Amino acid sequence: MSESQDPPRLNPESLLEHVAAEERRAHRGKLKIFFGSSAGTGKTYAMLQAAQAKQREGIDIIVGVVETHNRPETKALVEGLSVLPRRKVDHRGVELLEFDLDAALARKPAIILIDELAHTNAPGSRHPKRWNDVDELLNTGIDVYSTLNVQHLEALNDVVTSITGIAVQETVPDGFFDEADEVVLVDTPPDDLLKRLSEGKVYIADGAGERAAANFFKKSNLYALREMALRRTAEHVDNVADDYELSQGRSGTLSASDKLLVCVASDGVASKLIRSARRLASGMKVPWTVLHIENPLSQSYNMRQRRVLQSLLQIAERNGADVVSMQSTRIGDEILTYARQNGFARIMIGQNFISSWRQFFSTSLIDFLLRNSGPIDIFIVNGENKKLGFLNGLLSGWRNVRRSSWLSYYYAVLVVIFLTGFGLPLRGALSSTDYLLAYFTAVLPIAAKLGRGPSLLFSLLSIICLNYFFIEPYHSFTMYDRSYWLTFMVMLMASLLISDQAERLNQQLAFAREREAQTQRLYAFTRELSAGRQVAELAAATVMHLDKSLNLQSSLWMPEGAQLNLAAGIAAGDLLKEQMAARWAFDHHQPAGHSTDTLPSARGYYTPIVHDGLAMGVLGIAMHREDDGFSSEIISTAEAFASVFGTALARVLSAQNAEASRLETESERLRTTLLSSVSHDLRTPLASIAGSIGTVIESDNLTKAERLELLAITQGEVRRLSRIVNNLLDITRYEAKGFTANIEMNYFQDVLGHILSRAERLMQGYNFKVDIPNDLPLLSIDAVLVDQLVQNLLENAVRHTPKGSRIKLSAKIEEGYLHIIVSDNGPGLPKGTESRVFDKFYTIHQGERSKGIGLGLAICQAIVKLHGGSISAQNLPTGGSAFIAKLPLVQPEPKHA
Numbered sequence: 092m093s094e095s096q097d098p099p100r101l102n103p104e105s106l107l108e109h110v111a112a113e114e115r116r117a118h119r120g121k122l123k124i125f126f127g128s129s130a131g132t133g134k135t136y137a138m139l140q141a142a143q144a145k146q147r148e149g150i151d152i153i154v155g156v157v158e159t160h161n162r163p164e165t166k167a168l169v170e171g172l173s174v175l176p177r178r179k180v181d182h183r184g185v186e187l188l189e190f191d192l193d194a195a196l197a198r199k200p201a202i203i204l205i206d207e208l209a210h211t212n213a214p215g216s217r218h219p220k221r222w223n224d225v226d227e228l229l230n231t232g233i234d235v236y237s238t239l240n241v242q243h244l245e246a247l248n249d250v251v252t253s254i255t256g257i258a259v260q261e262t263v264p265d266g267f268f269d270e271a272d273e274v275v276l277v278d279t280p281p282d283d284l285l286k287r288l289s290e291g292k293v294y295i296a297d298g299a300g301e302r303a304a305a306n307f308f309k310k311s312n313l314y315a316l317r318e319m320a321l322r323r324t325a326e327h328v329d330n331v332a333d334d335y336e337l338s339q340g341r342s343g344t345l346s347a348s349d350k351l352l353v354c355v356a357s358d359g360v361a362s363k364l365i366r367s368a369r370r371l372a373s374g375m376k377v378p379w380t381v382l383h384i385e386n387p388l389s390q391s392y393n394m395r396q397r398r399v400l401q402s403l404l405q406i407a408e409r410n411g412a413d414v415v416s417m418q419s420t421r422i423g424d425e426i427l428t429y430a431r432q433n434g435f436a437r438i439m440i441g442q443n444f445i446s447s448w449r450q451f452f453s454t455s456l457i458d459f460l461l462r463n464s465g466p467i468d469i470f471i472v473n474g475e476n477k478k479l480g481f482l483n484g485l486l487s488g489w490r491n492v493r494r495s496s497w498l499s500y501y502y503a504v505l506v507v508i509f510l511t512g513f514g515l516p517l518r519g520a521l522s523s524t525d526y527l528l529a530y531f532t533a534v535l536p537i538a539a540k541l542g543r544g545p546s547l548l549f550s551l552l553s554i555i556c557l558n559y560f561f562i563e564p565y566h567s568f569t570m571y572d573r574s575y576w577l578t579f580m581v582m583l584m585a586s587l588l589i590s591d592q593a594e595r596l597n598q599q600l601a602f603a604r605e606r607e608a609q610t611q612r613l614y615a616f617t618r619e620l621s622a623g624r625q626v627a628e629l630a631a632a633t634v635m636h637l638d639k640s641l642n643l644q645s646s647l648w649m650p651e652g653a654q655l656n657l658a659a660g661i662a663a664g665d666l667l668k669e670q671m672a673a674r675w676a677f678d679h680h681q682p683a684g685h686s687t688d689t690l691p692s693a694r695g696y697y698t699p700i701v702h703d704g705l706a707m708g709v710l711g712i713a714m715h716r717e718d719d720g721f722s723s724e725i726i727s728t729a730e731a732f733a734s735v736f737g738t739a740l741a742r743v744l745s746a747q748n749a750e751a752s753r754l755e756t757e758s759e760r761l762r763t764t765l766l767s768s769v770s771h772d773l774r775t776p777l778a779s780i781a782g783s784i785g786t787v788i789e790s791d792n793l794t795k796a797e798r799l800e801l802l803a804i805t806q807g808e809v810r811r812l813s814r815i816v817n818n819l820l821d822i823t824r825y826e827a828k829g830f831t832a833n834i835e836m837n838y839f840q841d842v843l844g845h846i847l848s849r850a851e852r853l854m855q856g857y858n859f860k861v862d863i864p865n866d867l868p869l870l871s872i873d874a875v876l877v878d879q880l881v882q883n884l885l886e887n888a889v890r891h892t893p894k895g896s897r898i899k900l901s902a903k904i905e906e907g908y909l910h911i912i913v914s915d916n917g918p919g920l921p922k923g924t925e926s927r928v929f930d931k932f933y934t935i936h937q938g939e940r941s942k943g944i945g946l947g948l949a950i951c952q953a954i955v956k957l958h959g960g961s962i963s964a965q966n967l968p969t970g971g972s973a974f975i976a977k978l979p980l981v982q983p984e985p986k987h988a
Contacts, residue, residue, distance in 0.1 A: 118230075118232065119229045119230060119232065120228060120229040120230075120231070120232050120233045120234040120235060121229075121234045121235075121272040121273070122225070122229055122234075122235050122237070122270065122271045122272055122273075123141075123234070123235070123236050123237070123271065123272065123273040123274075123275065124208065124237055124238070124239050124268065124271045124273070124274050124275070125137050125138045125141075125236070125237070125238045125239070125275050125277050126238075126239055126240075126241070126274050126275065126276050126277065126320060126323075126324060127238070127239075127240055127241070127276070127277045127278070127279070127320065128240065128241050128278070128279075128313065128316040128317040128319070128320040129240055129241070129242065129284065129307070129308075129313060129316050130240060130293055131279070131284055131287050131288060131292065131293030132277050132278065132279040132284065133277050133279060134238040134239075134240075134277045135157060135158065135159070135165060135206055135238055136164065136165055136168065137275065137277045138157075138204060138206070138236050138237075138238055139157065139165065139168035139169060139172075139204070140168060141236065141275075142154075142168075142172060142202070142204055142236060143168060143171070143172070145202060146171070146172060150201050150202060151200045151201040151202070152172065152173075152200060152201060152202040152203070152204070153172065153173040153174065153175055153195075153198065153200045153202075153203055153204070154169060154172050154173065154174040154175060154203075154204045155175050155190055155191075155195055155203040155204055155205045156175075156177065156189075156190040156204075156205055156206055156207075156221075157169060157204055157206045158206050158207060162292065172204075173200075175190075175191060175194055175195060175198065175203075176191065176194070177189060177190065177191060178190065178191035178192075178194070180213040180215065180216070182213050182214055182215070187213045189212055189213050189216060190205065190212075190221065190224060192217060192218075192224045192227065192228070195228060195233070196227075196228070196231060196233075199231070199233060200233065201233070201234060202233075202234040202235070202236060203228060203233055203234070203235055203236070204235075204236050204237075205221065205224070205225050205228075205235055205236070205237045206237065206238050207221065207237075207238060208221060208222050208225065208237040208238060208239045208243070208263055209221070209222065209239060209240075209243035209261040209262060209263045210261065211260075211261050212224070214692065215692055217675075217689060217690055218688055218689055218690075219688055219691055220261075220263075220688065222263045222264075222267055223688045223689065225237060226267065227679075230679070239263060239268070241316055241319050241320040241323060242255070242259045242316060243259060243261055243262050243263050244262065244263060244265055244268060244323065245262040245263060245264050245265055245366070245369075245406060245409070245410060246265045246366045246369035246370050246373070246410060247265075247319060247323075247366070247370075248262055248366060249362070249363055249366050250319070250366075251316070251319075254312055254315050254316070255307050255309075255312050255316075257307055264406070264409035264410045264411075265369055265373065265410045265411070266409055266410045266411035267409065268323075268327070269327060269330060269373075269411065271327070274324055274327045274328075276320065276321070276324045278317070278320070278321075280317075281310050281313035281314055281317065282310075284308075284313060285308065285310065285313070288308055293308075326373060326374070329376075330376070349375060349377040349436050349437065350377055350378050350379065350380065350433070350434060350435045350436060350437070351368060351371065351372050351375070351377055351378070351379040351380070351435065351436075351437045351438075351439060352379070352380050352382055352426070352429070352430050352433075352435040352437065352438045352439070353365065353368040353379060353380065353381045353382065353407070353412070353438075353439045353440075354382050354383075354384070354426055354438065354439070354440045354441075355381055355382070355383055355400075355403060355404070355407075355441070356383065356400070356441075360441030360442065360472060360473070361399075361400070361403050361441060362403060362406075363441065363472060364439065364440070364441035364472045365381065365403055365406055365407050365410075365412075367439070367472050368381075368407075368412075368439050369407075369410045369411075369412070371439070371470070372411075372412075377437075378413070379411070379412050379413075380412060380413040380414075380415060380433075380435070381404060381407040381408075381412045381413070381414045381415070382415050382416075382417070382426065382429060383400065383404060383414075383415070383416050383417075383723060384416075384417050384418070384419050384422050384425055384426070385416065385417065385418045385419075385723075385724050397721075397722045400722070400723065401686060401721060401722060401723060401726075404416075404723055405686075414723075415429075416723040416724060416727050417429070418606055418724070420599045420603065422456060423456055423459040423460060423463070426438065426460065427460065427463055427464060427467070430464075430467055431467075435467065436466075436467060436468065437467065437468045437469075437470060438460060438464065438467055438468070438469050438470065439469075439470040439471075439472065440456070440457060440460065440469065440470070440471060440472070441471070441472045441473075442455070442457050442471055442472070442473055457469070457471060499541040499542055499544070499545045500541075500544065500545050500548055502537075502541060502545065503537055503541055503545035503546070503548050503549040503552075504548070504549075504552065506533055506537060506549060507530075507549060507552040507553055507556060510529055510530060510533060510553075510556075511556045511560055514526055514529065514560070514561065515560060518560070518561060518565075523557070523561050523562050526557055526561045527557060527578065527582065530553035530556075530557060530582075531553075531582060531585070531586070533549065533553075534546055534549060534550060534553075534585075534586045534589050534590065535589055535593060537549050538586075538589055538590035538593035538594065539593045539596070539597060542594065542597075543590045543591065543593075543594045546586060546589070546590035546593070547586070547587065547590060549586075550582065550583055550586035550587070550590075551583070553582075554579045554582060554583065557579075558579070609640060609728070612636060612639065612640045613640070613731065613732075613735075615636065616632065616633070616636040616637075616640075616732065616735065617735055619632045619636070620632060620633070620735060620736065620739035621739065623739060623743065624743060624746070625743070626649070626658075626740065626743060626744070627658070627659075629736060629739050629740055629743060630647045630649065630658045630659035630736075631659050633645075633647055633659065633710070633732060633736045634646065634647055634659040634660040636732070637710075637712065637728075637729065637732050638660075640728065640732075641712065641725055641728060641729070642715075643712050643713060643714050643715060643725070644660065644661065644663055644695075644712070644713045644714075644715065645660050645710065645711060645712050645713075645729075646659065646660035646661060646662060646663065646669075646673075646695065646710075646711040646712075646713075647659040647660055647708060647709075647710055647711070647736075648670075648673040648677070648697075648708055648709040648710075648711065649707075649708045650677070650706075650707075650708065655670065655673055655674050655677055655709065657670075658708070660711070662695075662711075663693075663694035663695035663711065663713030664693065664694035664695070664713070668690070668692065668693050669684075669693055669694065669695050669697075669711065671690060671693075672684035672689070672690040672693040672695065672697050672711075673695075673697045673709040673711060674709075675689055675690060675697075676689075676697040676698065676699045676709050677699055677706050677708070677709045678706075679699075680699050680701055680706055681699065682696065682697060682698045682699070683697050684696045684697045684711070685713070685721065686721050686726075694713045695711040695712060695713040696711065696712050696713070696721055696726065696729070697709050697710070697711045698710050698711075698726075698729060698730050698733050699733075700733045700734075700736060700737040700740070701737060702737040702738065702740070702741045703741070707737055707740050707741065707744075708736075708737075708740070710729060710732065710733040710736065712725070712729045776808035776809075776812050777808075777812070779804060779805075779808045780805050780808045780809065780812075783801040783802070783804050783805045783808075784801075784805060786801055787801050787802070832873040832876060832954075832957040832958060833873045833875070833876075834871055834872065834873055834958075835871070835872070835873070835874070836869045836870070836871055837869070837870055837872055837874045837877075838867065838869060838870070839863070839867050839870055839872075839877075839902060839909065840863065840865070840867060841874070842872075842874050842877050842878055842881075843861075843863055843881075845878055846878055846881050846882060846885075846900075847861065849882060850882070850885055853885060853886065853889055854885070854889070854898065856894040856895065857889065857892070857894065857895065857896060857897070857898050858895065858896065858897040858898070859897075859898050859899075859900075860897065860898070860899045860900070861899075861900050861901070862899065862900070862901035862902075863900070863901065863902045864902065864903065864904075867902065867904065867909070868904070868980065870909060870978070870980060871979075871980065871981055872958060872978060873954075873957070873958070876954045876957065876958075877911075877954070877958075877978070879950070879954065880911070880951050880954045880955065880976060881900070881911060881913070883947040883948070883950055883951050884911075884913040884948075884951060884974050884976070885898070885900065885913060886947060887913075887947050887948060887974070888913055888914075888915045888917070888974075891915075891917055891918070891935065891972075892915045892916075892917030892918070892971075893917065896915055896916055896917050896971075897915060897916045897971075898913070898914070898915045899912075899913070899914045899915070900912070900913055901914070904980070907979060907980055907981075908960065908977040908978060908979055908980065909977070909978045909979075909980060910975055910976070910977055911975070911976045911977075911978070912973055912974070912975050912976075913973070913974045914967060914971060914972070914973035914974075915971045915972060915973075916967075916969070916970050916971035917970075917971050917972065918971075919966045919967070919970060919971055919972045920935070920964060920965075920966055920972050921935060925963070925964045925965060925966070926963075926964075928948050928964055929948045929949055929951070929952040929962065929964070930945070930949065931945065931946060931949040932945040932946070932949075933945045948964075948974075951974075951976065955976050955977070955978065958978050958979065959978075959979050960976065960977045960978040960979055961976075961977050962974065962975065962976045962977070963975050
């Protein structure tokens with residue numbers, strides 16, 4: 092019996108990617124592509140036939156855009172289908188008809204027909220390409236039928252150009268093609284296609300018929316295109332089979348250990364390199380990553396080179412690659428380190444032709460990788476093999492270096508003049524070798540400080556001066572010893588090498604300083620955000636630091652209800668257009684605007700601020716000049732700022748939500764306490780009032796004294812109700828935002844007179860004493876509030892002490908404060924409640940008279956705080972308690988509640 096073999100183990104990375112892809116597909120519409128080798132194969136006709144069959148099944152299907160080219164058989168298939176009106180676009184006085192994306196989204200059919208997937212939209216459209224429109228439709232759950240020719244696949248663009256001699260400008264990313272749920276190959280043999288062409292049944296653009304017939308529609312070309320279409324369809328079927336294997340828990344043929352790393356720069360071979368890598372990765376069924384390393388040389392790229400590089404990275408990303416940008420001065424080491432740390436088995440790199448004389452003086456990156464890659468395979472893609480002359484090769488090696496000013500050349504000439512003038516008096520004492528060393532020694536500091544150009548000028552002038560002034564015969568360019576020619580050549584070449592190395596060191600130093608400065612700026616930004624407590628602070632700090640870091644214009648957009656408004660910074664261009672781009676980025680969690688496939692006519696590049704899957708805002712950046720582009724470094728820096736801001740914003744919002752929740756909980760607790768306290772304290776006096784009044788009304792035999800007693804009880808309970816209501820109103824007023832004490836100069840004795848007149852009735856039955864000095868100075872107080880402060884303290888003493896107790900009101904000046912003291916010899920405060928008695932609704936029940944809702948002392952504390960003072964309570968050693976309110980003699984600025 093043979094042993095059963097275990098099924099191949101699943102690769103975790105591939106399985107996770109498959110699960111994530113399946114989750115995305117569950118919410119996306121289905122894409123069906125009718126695929127052909129060239130125009131005229133019948134793709135549109137086949138798509139319309141499938142649409143008619145779906146409509147007969149009762150499915151809601153509409154025509155978004157179909158190009159019939161006035162062919163009767165094609166137009167007949169459109170009849171009976173709902174057709175979406177085209178959107179009119181005015182471009183330079185010409186009216187163009189385009190697919191109406193917004194109308195399709197509003198209509199939201201089950202299936203929509205979109206012909207010519209690779210079509211370029213009119214300027215000003217939301218997306219530059221029609222396949223971008225289709226992608227947005229799919230993201231909303233709408234199924235799409237579309238058509239495509241093989242020559243429009245991006246990865247095959249260079250191959251088609253080499254076969255047909257015609258460069259195809261309109262392309263569709265292979266990654267988008269691979270995500271199609273179904274690809275239907277519409278195949279027509281070349282002989283039949285040529286017959287259709289001769290009969291005029293193949294659409295050829297105006298003015299291109301003769302060229303197309305002569306170049307594109309050759310039988311050999313059609314066979315090659317047909318083979319590519321068949322192969323590409325087979326690859327798609329194979330990928331679908333692999334997805335099915337993964338969905339069934341089997342590994343298929345995917346292996347993360349065979350990952351491909353592609354290294355690109357802004358040179359002539361990069362475009363070919365990316366397309367070759369896409370085809371290789373697709374054929375080997377392996378994931379691929381594009382790596383671009385910013386180095387001192389790439390820092391000097393002009394705007395055209397930056398745009399080309401950014402475009403190539405976007406092409407790679409659209410075709411399914413992970414794009415990584417890094418910074419390093421040692422490119423070879425960084426490539427190998429990244430490849431080893433991330434498990435890449437293959438590295439693909441491009442190479443342009445390098446002249447043999449330059450190879451002699453420098454080691455190429457490819458040679459370095461081949462020597463140090465170890466088990467990692469190196470794939471080399473050759474660029475155009477254009478041989479360079481010596482002069483062109485020399486000049487090409489001097490591109491992208493530091494540009495020296497005319498003043499630097501002037502300084503180089505001055506150094507030559509100085510060394511020559513200094514050496515002339517010593518001409519008899521020193522040999523020509525000594526002068527040679529003097530000139531040669533000056534090359535290095537000149538190259539380091541002034542640049543490569545001035546150092547080369549210095550070397551040439553030094554040779555001339557050395558020959559003319561210090562080699563016999565003097566004042567002549569004739570030399571007796573012809574070996575000096577070799578010396579001069581060695582000096583010139585050595586000067587070139589020294590200046591080249593000095594220039595490289597300068598570039599690396601500048602690069603390192605820039606990286607350090609960026610790190611410091613990001614650190615300062617992170618530190619400032621960590622201290623921020625308000626959203627407005629975070630927004631202003633983000634815009635300020637980003638502007639300084641990248642020297643551009645930035646803006647921050649935050650949601651306010653259903654709107655997305657500018658929270659910080661300024662809009663880069665037309666406000667409505669920039670706001671539309673920001674809104675799209677916010678809604679779709681994807682970048683929009685300049686350098687993207689969505690609303691590229693906007694000036695700004697907008698990246699969403701997403702935290703835990705929730706869009707929290709949008710960060711926009713724009714160059715000061717409209718025609719400048721964004722480098723990958725700028726975009727990655729902006730995204731890093733957006734990520735840091737998102738984290739800080741989430742922290743602040745979380746803290747605010749926690750505080751709001753705490754306040755809500757506290758408010759609910761206070762509301763519950765208030766209802767409990769007020770319900771009891773209102774019910775008791777109301778019951779007493781109702782009982783007294785009822786007795787007076789219903790009893791006819793009451794004496795005058797009894798009636799007066801009942802009315803007195805009623806009056807007392809009414810006063811009690813009035814105090815409760817007044818306390819509730821007072822505590823609300825004192826804690827209202829913006830309440831200010833009316834501070835004026837007053838004598839405390841004047842306030843005391845009003846207090847004592849009101850306290851006479853309150854203190855009946857108590858041993859009440861007053862100890863107030865007659866020499867108290869003028870006080871800066873609110874007389875009305877201080878009156879209420881003392882009245883509440885006296886009422887509190889009466890409420891918590893039995894009849895006959897001693898209650899004392901005293902005052903004194905101490906340490907710049909007026910101390911107002913209300914003391915008693917009652918039962919005192921329970922231990923541990925000395926500070927809690929000033930909390931709202933906190934009460935100490937020590938008998939019937941002590942009942943209350945617990946607001947009197949809270950009001951006292953509010954009044955004291957308004958005056959900039961403090962209040963405390965303590966038990967006295969002899970028994971009883973004392974409440975001490977401290978008011979400053981000289982008031983600061985008026986306090987707010």
